Amino acid sequence: MTIELQRPVGDLIVVDDLERLSFRVDRRAYTDDDLAAQEMTRIFDRCWLYVGHESEVPGPGSYVARDVGGRPVVMARGSDGVIRVFANSCTHRGALICSQPAGQTRSFRCPYHDWTFSNQGELVGVPIPDGYGPGFRKADFGLAQHRSDSYRGFVFATFDPEQPRTLTEYLAGATEYLDLIDDQSEVGMEVIQGAQLHGARANWKLMMENSVDIYHFRALHKRYVSYMESLGSVPPRRRGGFGRALGLGHGANELPPAAARPLAYWTPMFGAEVRPRIEATAAKFVDRFGAERAERITGTNRALLIFPNLMIIDAIAITIRKIDPIGADQMAITSVALAPKDEDPDIRELRKSHYLTFLGPAGFATPDDIEIIESCQRGYLNRTVRYSDLSRGMNKEVPETTDELPAREFWRQWDRLMRGDDGHLEVAHRAEMQGAEPR
Amino acid sequence: MTIELTVDETAQVRLWHRVSQFLFREARLLDEWRLLEWYDEMLTDDIRYSVPATDVRGETAGALGLIDDDAARLRQRIEQLLNGEVWCENPRSRTNRMISNVEILTDRGTHLDVAANVIVYRFGHGRSDAYVGKCRFELVVEGESFRVRRRVVVLDHETLYEHGKLSIIL
Numbered sequence: 001m002t003i004e005l006q007r008p009v010g011d012l013i014v015v016d017d018l019e020r021l022s023f024r025v026d027r028r029a030y031t032d033d034d035l036a037a038q039e040m041t042r043i044f045d046r047c048w049l050y051v052g053h054e055s056e057v058p059g060p061g062s063y064v065a066r067d068v069g070g071r072p073v074v075m076a077r078g079s080d081g082v083i084r085v086f087a088n089s090c091t092h093r094g095a096l097i098c099s100q101p102a103g104q105t106r107s108f109r110c111p112y113h114d115w116t117f118s119n120q121g122e123l124v125g126v127p128i129p130d131g132y133g134p135g136f137r138k139a140d141f142g143l144a145q146h147r148s149d150s151y152r153g154f155v156f157a158t159f160d161p162e163q164p165r166t167l168t169e170y171l172a173g174a175t176e177y178l179d180l181i182d183d184q185s186e187v188g189m190e191v192i193q194g195a196q197l198h199g200a201r202a203n204w205k206l207m208m209e210n211s212v213d214i215y216h217f218r219a220l221h222k223r224y225v226s227y228m229e230s231l232g233s234v235p236p237r238r239r240g241g242f243g244r245a246l247g248l249g250h251g252a253n254e255l256p257p258a259a260a261r262p263l264a265y266w267t268p269m270f271g272a273e274v275r276p277r278i279e280a281t282a283a284k285f286v287d288r289f290g291a292e293r294a295e296r297i298t299g300t301n302r303a304l305l306i307f308p309n310l311m312i313i314d315a316i317a318i319t320i321r322k323i324d325p326i327g328a329d330q331m332a333i334t335s336v337a338l339a340p341k342d343e344d345p346d347i348r349e350l351r352k353s354h355y356l357t358f359l360g361p362a363g364f365a366t367p368d369d370i371e372i373i374e375s376c377q378r379g380y381l382n383r384t385v386r387y388s389d390l391s392r393g394m395n396k397e398v399p400e401t402t403d404e405l406p407a408r409e410f411w412r413q414w415d416r417l418m419r420g421d422d423g424h425l426e427v428a429h430r431a432e433m434q435g436a437e438p439r
Numbered sequence: 440m441t442i443e444l445t446v447d448e449t450a451q452v453r454l455w456h457r458v459s460q461f462l463f464r465e466a467r468l469l470d471e472w473r474l475l476e477w478y479d480e481m482l483t484d485d486i487r488y489s490v491p492a493t494d495v496r497g498e499t500a501g502a503l504g505l506i507d508d509d510a511a512r513l514r515q516r517i518e519q520l521l522n523g524e525v526w527c528e529n530p531r532s533r534t535n536r537m538i539s540n541v542e543i544l545t546d547r548g549t550h551l552d553v554a555a556n557v558i559v560y561r562f563g564h565g566r567s568d569a570y571v572g573k574c575r576f577e578l579v580v581e582g583e584s585f586r587v588r589r590r591v592v593v594l595d596h597e598t599l600y601e602h603g604k605l606s607i608i609l
Contacts, residue, residue: 101494194492194502197598198605201566223524227515332600337503352503362490362506364519367604371527371564374603378565 014415015387016408021394023408024387027380030203035418036328042417043308044069046163048149048156048170050310050322051075051085053338055153055190061105061119065098066334067324068157073146074098075155078120079106085157086121087144097143108143117143151175152182153189173246177304181314183289183297184263185340191320192352196335198361200370202377204309204325205414207333210369211311211321212243212303212406214253215392220372224358224365228259232268241301242398243405249307249413251406257301259316262351263340264298270350277344305406307413312338317355329377335360451543458553458578459541461585466536466557469608474517483579483588486510490572490592490609497593505594505605516608527606532563534607538574551578551585557592559609568602570609571595 013035015024029035049069056064056075063076065088072088074097090097090110097108097117107124109116116125121143126132148157149167152175156167168175182189200207210216218225241255260267264282266275285294301315311321318338325331337355339348358365379385390411393403444452461481468477490506491497497504508516523529540556553576561568577589592609599605 192501192503193495193499194504195494196503196505197493197600198603199598199600200603220526223519226524227519230515326600332598348501353507355503356505356507357512360505361599361603362605364516367606368526370604371606374564 013418014411016412016415018394021391022389023391023394023404023411024389025411026387027383027385029414030206030377031328031380033328036203036325038418039325040070042420043414044159044325046158046160046417047308048158048163048165048167049308050306050320051148051155051157053153053189053191053320053336054083054150054155055188055341056102057083059104062103063098063105063119064102065096065100067332069159070324071159072096073157074108074143075148076108076119076121078118080120082120083148083150083155084121085146085148085155087146089144090115091123091141091143115141121145152178154178170248171306172248172250173244174250174252174304174306177246177252177302177312180297180300180302181304181312181318181338185342186288187340187342189318189338190341192337192339192348194336196360197332198335198370199326199330199332200374201330202370202373203328204323204331205410206373206376207321207323207331207369208305208309208311208410209390209407210373211313212251212253212305212410213404214241214243214255214303214401215404216372220368221365223368224363225258227357227364228269241401243393243401243403245405245409247409249305249410251305251409253303253401253406255301255401257299257315259354261298261301261316262343262347262354274344274346274350277347303406305410307410313359316358317351319355319359454546454551455541455543457583458543458551458585459538461578462538462541462553462555462576465587466538470534470536472521472531474521474608478514478517481585481587482510482513482590483586484510486513486587486590488513488590488608490594490605493594493596493598497591520608525606527564527604530563532561532607534562535560549580550588551580552576553578557609559607561607570602570605572609 013026013029051068051073052064052075057077060077060079060081063074065074074086074088075083076086077083088096088098090112092110092115093112095110095112097110105119107116107118114127115123118124123138123141126138146157146159147161148155151167151171241253244252246252257265260270264278264285266278270278282298285298289297304312309323313319320336320338322334323331337352339351356363360366390404390407393399393405396403399405465477465481488506488508489504491504492502495502519525520528537558538555542554544552544554555574557572557574559570572592572594575591576587578585579588
């Protein structure tokens with residue numbers, strides 16, 4: 001598929017200079033309305049996009065309705081147990097067939113003319129059917145079903161019927177990290193009820209960059225760090241860890257825990273009472289996976305960016321953060337917590353409590369992230385400063401977490417898709433890849 | 440014409456007046472950033488301050504919220520706000536809390552359950568936001584005054600897309 005270039009040849013947004021070890025992004029990428037509109041067709045209409053987690057539709061008939069890539073959809077588990085993603089729009093005249101954010105139903109009834117669809121998408125009821133001729137077949141008016149698939153419980157859909165990759169191919173090296181998350185429970189992970197629905201008056205990509213940027217941590221989040229230290233956490237001064245490009249725009253940081261991990265990494269801040277339980281869990285993981293992989297699952301923090309708009313941050317709690325653009329200078333953020341289904345109730349409380357300490361619109365860290373990216377957006381109003389710089393770590397074979405490799409991987413894929421390239425890996429950039437090629 | 444109140448009614452009006460005055464003072468201290476005074480003089484040692492998520496609104500047991508502070512974390516929140524560490528509240532935002540619909544739901548002698556509606560206007564960093572919610576207080580009677588033991592603010596917003604964050608104490 002080729003898309004005509006609308007910018008003149010040579011008018012680069014992403015200026016990637018491997019020779020000079022310089023990576024710059026023209027700030028129009030954050031402010032230009034035309035580019036924002038193009039992102040919807042070139043990126044969000046084509047990529048696999050995160051819809052939700054299987055645990056959000058636990059039984060037959062359960063559903064959630066939400067926006068994905070700017071489109072209202074319903075993720076429903078049919079009476080047959082199969083999860084499907086439908087366009088939330090009546091095939092008759094277009095009204096939303098589901099206006100509840102979540103629930104349980106055998107059928108979806110459009111309130112406009114009472115057209116009724118089964119939870120598997122078939123049109124099952126049309127009032128006053130004699131208004132149609134013999135050519136009218138209900139089978140032609142089932143809900144539009146999007147191509148969807150799941151990987152380790154994470155459900156994605158694509159609006160591009162020609163999307164050449166299966167979900168697993170699309171996820172490329174990110175599957176390794178989804179495995180490390182889903183392996184945290186033998187009976188499965190679940191989304192905890194209660195979504196943090198907030199946003200920022202800034203371009204959506206600023207939140208993606210921020211979410212894989214560890215460089216800012218000690219500067220911007222001093223108050224969080226000092227609070228955690230006051231609780232008896234190991235100060236997050238320990239260096240170590242690394243950033244990775246995982247292919248096709250995905251990236252990750254992997255680093256030693258800054259504080260503790262509710263699954264199986266105890267430090268004094270969790271209190272002596274839960275210590276035996278947490279350490280017993282850690283031992284079980286060693287039995288199940290061997291010492292090395294157990295350490296990686298239970299004793300390592302990670303931030304995973306799945307292109308274009310999903311972040312999964314696995315640290316003192318696990319958050320799934322879905323970031324949706326609203327034009328060039330605003331975004332919606334949906335954050336939920338993910339946890340093992342079989343979690344000990346006391347440890348679940350600890351997890352939630354520590355989640356709130358850091359994360360969400362009223363945590364001790366996220367509000368400062370929101371404010372700073374809004375500040376960047378305001379700074380871009382001064383167009384005299386044309387570029388933002390994301391070069392950190394280009395001089396290293398293994399970039400550290402305080403470098404900007406995952407963000408560069410994001411931008412390279414963004415640039416390929418915006419230029420109409422279908423996103424195959426470019427040889428020139430393999431120098432920055434660490435063995436994570438699409439399968 | 441004078442209206443004669445029964446002894447019971449007089450006591451109720453007096454109690455309602457005292458509770459209202461207490462809540463108005465709380466709002467004033469918060470608006471004036473006298474947060475330590477508020478913490479020291481108006482809250483119990485086992486205060487719990489919560490703001491449930493806007494989707495499940497605290498009706499679901501075990502749900503994650505937006506804020507669920509015990510005394511220690513609330514104290515920390517206040518210290519951070521006061522010492523300028525909260526980047527997004529430095530310079531301090533200006534706030535104006537409107538408390539209304541104050542209603543004593545139950546009077547258990549030593550404890551009162553009180554409902555009130557609140558609108559908190561916040562101005563700062565070029566933004567203006569309004570937070571609209573329903574408050575539930577558990578007040579512990581202390582002589583002629585009270586202390587807050589449980590403070591829940593259930594926001595009526597469907598989302599905080601517009602606000603982005605909740606960096607003040609509601």
